[in-house]
Amino acid sequence: MSTELRIRNESAATAEADAIIVGLLPAPEGSDNPVLAAGAEDIDAAFPGGLVAELALLGATGKAEEVVKLVARGAVAATIVVAVGLGKPDADGTSGPEQVRRASGAAARALAGTAHAVSTLGRIDLPAAAEGTLLGAYEFTRYKGSDAGRNGKKPVARVDLLTAAGADDAAQQEQLRRAVAVADAVRTARDLVNTPPNELYPASFAERARTLGEAVGLQVEVLDEDALAEGGYGGLLGVGQGSSRKPRLVRLRWSGGDSPRATVALVGKGVTFDTGGISIKPAANMDQMTSDMSGAAAVVATTVLAAQLELPVAVTATVPMAENMPSDTAYRPGDVLRMYGGKTVEVLNTDAEGRLILADAIVRAVQDSPDYLIETSTLTGAQLVALGTRTAGVMGSDEFRDRVAGHAQATGEGGWPMPLPEHLRPELDSRIADIANVTASRFGGMLAAGVFLSEFVGEGLSWAHIDIAGPAFNSGSPWGYTGKGGTGVPVRTLWAVLSDIAENG
Template identity: 65%
Template sequence: MPTAEPTIPDTAATTASPSTVEAGALVIGLHPAASADGAETTGAPPVLAAGAADVDAAFGGELAELLRVVGATGKVEQVVSLPTRGAVSAPRLVAVGLGEAGDDAAAADRIRRAAGAAARTLAGTPGVVSTLGAAGAEAAEAAVVGALLGGYRFDAHRSSTDAGSAPVASWTFTGVADELVRRAALVAEAVATARDLVNTAPNVLVPETFAARAVALGERAGLVTEVLDDERLRDNGYGGITGVGKGSSNPPRLVRLTWNGGAAPARKVALVGKGITFDTGGISLKPNAGMADMTSDMGGAAAVVATVVLAAKLELPVAVTATVPMAENMPSSTAYKPGDVLTMYGGRTVEVLNTDAEGRLILADALVRAGEDDPDYLVETSTLTGAQQVALGLRTAGIMGSDDLRDRVAGHAVATGEDGWAMPLPEYLRSDLDSRVADLANVSGQRFAGMLLAGLFLKEFVPAGVPWAHIDVAGPAYNTGGPRGYTTKGGTGVPVRTLIAFLEDVAANG
């Protein structure tokens, strides 16, 4: 079984000139050449980004022209490489396009993407020195996170690996403060933790082993941990989790991880994440095409586990509790079925019309339990609906909930480059969830507004008066295509960076 925490490259900051640092390669950034009116100029030498002045001087002030000759334009993620022939200490120079210069969130994400592209190009290099973070705090965070995540690999299930494709062993960042590198490396480690959990094969990561991994991560970070097994879940009335999980030979779990926020926590935040370790659809069986991707149906759970651990490592003055329901949705003679009525934790009853709408059932139990802690904010995330992908595509999360908190969380999603869009919860849709025999049904009888209806279902289990947000990451949590920027194939770790940015916001502003 994979270890609890991922191995990420060593990171360091230095005040030395990048031209003098001993490394296997030196990375600099480029912007496209621009005319006086700001338009890109075709054929002109690219503009060297911040931090590359000493490197340019080592090349006699002709580095931009030399890079133009080998085809560099400064376009985002374009990577060109050339031997330094002793001009600088590193034997190889890699120039990566950053796109248009700027100091906004979009510019920071372009740096992340560029750093990720450079990291993939430099796979197998023992050590790299980078100037990409020299333009300020946001650029520093972006350069470190992008480099570490762009080079991410998951090899836990391989019998052997090619050393030439291994991630860069160490990164040194010039013009960047030590503390910024340390924090950014912890953020990247948390994202990698979530990716590892999602990428672990579903025969290995069943509810019991997922719970053990979560507890191991929590205990290493000094968290208070609690695990409810299937017997305790039944005895305490968690009808959603036990109902979904009873079709599997791998019984369900509920994990709770708590960071106390230190001596004077600013607020109390509840995090909830969907932990379906594999989803066949149950009796309402999914089609075979794409079913293997359902190993990612615990992406929300992976994200909140990684986030509460990160909050502890950063010693954020916010009390954070992650409530994580875990189950495997399988068809069998013991599986729940369409027409069943389940009694949720807290007493509400739900008529099951589709067993493939199982995530909301286990989340209902978890939301009620999280609400018993009387949090100031409640944020839940899940790979919940295919309708999210239809509405917003594969990279933009749908964010619903209390208007103010929804918009606040969506703002952090955009600012971190994870991307999210605020969506409504129209009250007129609520009647579509009316049941003929129970308090409500788990799906509607019509095929429209599936993402919003799922949000309305969850709203029924959020305590009155608690600001809450639901982040549907059905598309963004798992990349079925090739690598891009700092996003590798498979688990992406979304929305860890959104969640930690929100917690830091709460720590600073309440």
């Protein structure tokens, strides 16, 4: 069940609904009370003595994502007022898009079970309020007996976003349309990540990608195990040979319309379940390895989004899909794989499988001579050690790496530029092959994985690798617009980069 969004332009005080959402800012220096955010002045005036004074009595502080509910008692048309904290404002006293996004998500989560709410946060930033609301209300209920989600309650059914007086209605409707499309793409990626691995495996994932792609007119190509063998995709075949569910390579292409500004290759890791293979993982938390295809989910969803919104950039997604299992047919430490394009790799650890299937896909993507290449993957546990669960590591060619990391930060998905140290390359030298898939050191694992991937990228190509091992899956408590499970990261980063390329080349 998806929350319905609408735009309304009327007084917040007279808007009839079960709840009205207002933003709250922390108390400025020298004051004890929080401050009501812009867009809710008429609600404040409707309460004798002011709304803020009553919220302060209930303990409201305006800190980020704090939710305080107040029964309206007839002061306004809505039954309750829901005050949500925006956190500390910028120097000019305004709240940025991510603050609005997270506050809207927190409010949507708090309003589970509500039929109809109205939000004043759209008056601050309409697209951010729309995205945050839809993502905060997201629930994955496909395998439950009903569509009731957290605490047995359905997501808020409808939210009306109030807009500023005198705003261009057509322009705001277009802003809403695009924001809803972006949020739906994130929700699609989340659905794919949250689907259990007994139902989402290479063949079924490929078919879901085909269905999504063909629905928006993408060119779709799916290579099965026979076609992969004929094409020489040794990395993908090697990783997938231990499973009865054979690997696939999916190619989705959006033309970019009549006059595309540039061509972009997207590559995403699609390991539908990762046991580690012969180098098997510990049993604890292995269930979370259903998320090892998060990069692939993001790339598929973003390419579909580019077609939906007719982005003037040609986008081709190359998505390798495999299941990494231990069996009598599994690849082994010590094996040498001949990758697509001919380079040989000595396998020292079968749990470093993602870089093997990505190497095949990157070489294939580079053959299309794109202007840019972006690859994303839940690649290394070392990313979590270095940057934690919410900040992706971004590597690649310096200028484009920084450009991608900047968009990751601006969207709120989080990303930090990381180096590809030349001194790590000799540590990947193999005794018997062109390169080994891991180093002998436990240090710098995220960077070494990036260095490995760089060996398969065409010289001079602007490219970026986004390691989302932590940000792709939330195993902790919900926060902002992020619930438990698949997060959909980095769909919004990829979309922001593509939109930037469409505008600036």
